[in-house]
Amino acid sequence: MARQKFWWVATVVGSILLAGAAQARLTPAEMRAVATVDAEHERSIGLLKTVVDQNSGTMNLEGVAKVGAMVRAELEPLGFAVTWKPMPQTQRAGHLIARHPGKPGAKRLLLIGHLDTVFEQDSPFQRFEREGESATGPGAGDDKGGIVVMLSALRAMKAAGLLDAADIEIVLTGDEEDAGDPVAIARGDLIAAGKRADVALDFEGLSVVEGRDMGSIARRSSNGWVLTTSGKTGHSSLIFSDAYGDGAINEMARILAAFRKDLPEPNLTFNTGVVAGGAMAALDSDGVRASATGKGNIIPATAVARGDFRTLSEDQTMRVRAKMERIVAAHAPGTNATIRFESGYPAMPPTAGNRALLDRLNLVNRDMGLPEMAALDPLKRGAGDIAFVAGDVDGLIGLGTASSGDHAPGETVDLASIRRQAKRAAILMARLSREPKDR
Template identity: 65%
Template sequence: MKCAPLLALHAGKPGTTRMLLIGHLDTVFEPSSPFQSAKREGNVLHGPGAADDKGGVVVMLAALQAMKAAGTLRNASIEVVLTGDEESVGSPVGTARADLVAAGKRADVALDFEGLVILDGQDYGSVARRSSGNYTITNTGKTAHSSGIFTDKVGYGAVYELARIIDSFRRELPEPNLTFNIGLIAGGATAALSTDEAGASATGKTNIVPPVAIARGDFRALTQDRIERVKAKMKAIVADHLPQTGARIDFKESYPPMPPTAGNQALLNTLNTINADLGLASMPSLDPLKRGAGDISFVAQYVDGLAGMVPSSSGDHTPKSGSTSPASRARSNARHCS
């Protein structure tokens, strides 16, 4: 559910490190979702957005309270941006993220208050996040009786052309830190996407060569140059039509990448120094394939950043969503920020 962003500024003492704290207020669960209640089971709190990102907001507030109690908040320069559409960024993206980007340009460091990743009992720090963008492939063909399929006059039809494209993606696109997916397909005598592009409708008969086919998918990459290279490959594949067919691909960007940088790693090194002081284990950097995109990526080109400053979670984006770390973990993460 989307809402307006919340912005807060604590000016602090001139010359101090300018910190940007990032979180979000929305969840993936719309008002129509039956998952609208919270339930506690021991140290686990289940509820819509319990970890993503209500838990993040709670830890952010706890960190600021800890700083105030320690007397370090008074001179600190802190800006908070809690977006209201992180799960489905508004359009145009430049307008939807203008306040966040402006804050990133003013900051010296950015901390992303989304979930800590724990794998096999090991805590990981996130110094990189991949992009998230989607695309729509629209295919056309000549409609005719199915007895003419594959002939020079009729050609292959829109569905075979779409199948060629998808299989070519599978064979030709793979490279490190890149994933791509087709999540929705429709084809036939007629085919159309729903208004929100989350569904599709189609009609047809088994003995009619389909004149239209549509597919929607997403892809995720670690650097902007890789995004451009992959898009060029996809365009070339789409343009290599089967006889009597046509196709086009339209891209829609949402989240840019947060590539791993020396500055990001330096922040994780600083965090690990604090971990050692607290008697906590050192946190290696997380494989970026292990987490999705996030708002910190919009400021990654302007400021060093670190993600995963809050309790870990399970069942994200499902009715089993829950914040799974005990309160002591949250308190430790709050100290990290102070």
Template identity: 60%
Template sequence: MRVMFGVLAGLAVVASSAQAAPSQPESVMIATIDAEQARTLKLLETMVNQNSGSRNSDGVRKVRDIVIPEFAALGFAARWIPMEQTGRAGHLVLTHKGRKDAKKLLLIGHLDTVFEPDSPFQRFVLEGDKAKGPGVGDDKGGIAVIVAALRAMQAAGTLKGANIEVFLTGDEEEAGHPVKVARADLVAAAKAAHVALDFEGLSREDGKDMGSIARRSSQSWTLTVDAESGHSSGVWSERAGDGAIYAAARMVTALRDELPEPYLTLNVGLIAGGAEAEVGDDNAHVSASGKTNIIAGKAVARGDLRTLSPEQNAAAMRKMEAIVARKFPGVTSARIEFSEGYPPMAPTDGNKALLARLNAVNATLGLPQMQPLDPMKRGAGDISFVAAHIDGLVGLGPHSTGDHSPAEMVDVPSLWTQAKRAALLMSRLAAEKALASR
């Protein structure tokens, strides 16, 4: 896998680094984004000041109501997909119809944040070239970039013929269940489009902007071990065995020793064992009870598996199942179960080609070429659900730090840079004819 990513990384920056002057419409887009900086920042402030934690359905709908007029003014039709059946508010889909033969672009972002109404972190604060606030980068900053880029396209006349669908989920930070239902509409949108552009945050390394063409999966697993119990004086005997805790520890150790390979990680986040043990209904707690003189009859553990491709993910699950199926002294049953999780977004040739297109835009803007980000440095996200169906890029939102914490802060100038990149890239892609209907 490392060889595969290394080859693609080397090919992903083939676009010329020589600056090409922007076309007249591109110059208009650049000037519009600069002229509307105050407007864009005010929109971001308004969104940030409305709490929209994933479980705050009313707050997510209020951000929806802030966003819809911005897109309606640009000729987008709004559709709300309720998701109460998954325990979440819903998704906002905004559609602009252009030429029938033009490529259809799918823009992905999200309305929700990790900060629920009881969080003390609730307000937008501007501090020079930095702005703090819940979701200021992830992902209300991404929505602000989308709006700024589309307004620039309208001013330049490149939006008129563009086929664009903006899909803003209401539960990216904590997906509703079942996940298959929660993401079915996003997958359907991807199958009808030609390119996916994800507006979560821009990654930087050593001060340099990076391109993201891959994301690893995120899949939870639960291990349950049952064993013979009894008085501790009989432990290690052929009759009683070792108990569930020893067995679970050996299984977890075997996972650590035998699974490692490039781009694969496996974390054990929770573990408990005793005479009795169980996982809480929220899957975030484990509990156990017993005594020191009782051989542990049960053990449970939970963790996550992250991989770079569907093939790597499937192979890892098979290996984990085989390890758990081995014979361990005193074990009467053992099983490992996997959640739906977030699938991987592999670094495909199509994604690499899109980064080359973005680097052509960088050349026009006089910006450095963007190298591919190591997927080990990026978590899972909504675009992963559509990666098997469509070419895509990640990280078209602004650069931020401290995401998911009260220190979340966005680099304000990166809003303008990312909006310019997005406007030019989308205009160029939207001007192309679709080679085949989806």
């Protein structure tokens, strides 16, 4: 027992000494930034409560704008010029865009997040509730927790004298959870910012796998599709005859079965979310509800289905689309079918530049005495705004909080993750800001 106790004490002391040695790798200014994050932890949690308690479901345009105003009040004292960009053209609230000029010739950093949540005003899940170092609340992790991490990191940089030279642009969209249409307008400001930037940092949630923080260097696309089939209607006793053929629902079943058999490939997922068929069938204007009428003794005249598919590159997107079109075109007897694609979020492939940024983040982890972050499997992450700039700038994802149950009542944020994520972000941004532009 004494030997076991000695071993435990030696291990703890060794860990403390190693942590101290790691901290010594930080510059004095970086250590001040770390200390500021710790000193302001409760302030950060208070800010998170304030923004979470303000509903900002995507379609609550006034609520999204109010959260934008709260963030503006945090950024302007740090020296940011803040603009609110209304988006009446897309029937969404708008975006917050902030600019900190920094030192000429330094790398320009683009920080990305979003103000809206999936929880609209009629959701019963509305309030922030804390229990120790965790809290529940709508958007507490996705993405209001990420915004708080961003602000905590920037305040720490300011307090440590690391912000003045930093060239930073921030784009917080107001419709990430349900992007407005047309996307070219809804994401025009973000795309333009990506073309100006040298590095993009996405402050959506940190992925944690088996207790280990993961780095994210890729996001898959999100593409929609609507499939409509038609057939000759008549008495059910005539189905499959030369005169009447297979009917619309059987044609729909053929196509969906062929999708399942022929489409699978690495990094692809696809899904049918809603389907209806009968003598009459239609989707509503939002594409989220379907209605149908029919009888068992009538050959169905029409069927409709809507779904999505997700890919890791634009090449894969185009290849999958072509496969789907070929399957749809191979009509069963007496039927017809058409497929229409809906552009959503593009893919962010795992490039060498993104991997190099993760290496930079892991240098920060080493110097802070934190474990190295391995690259997350992109199948474990959904689509996001950073993908709109991925073709123009290297980027990292997941600089926000660790959370669980996102997009569902009970969404829970790990409040302790605000500390380590804000420290990582502050040091990474400060170091990147000292580097000259690559181009």
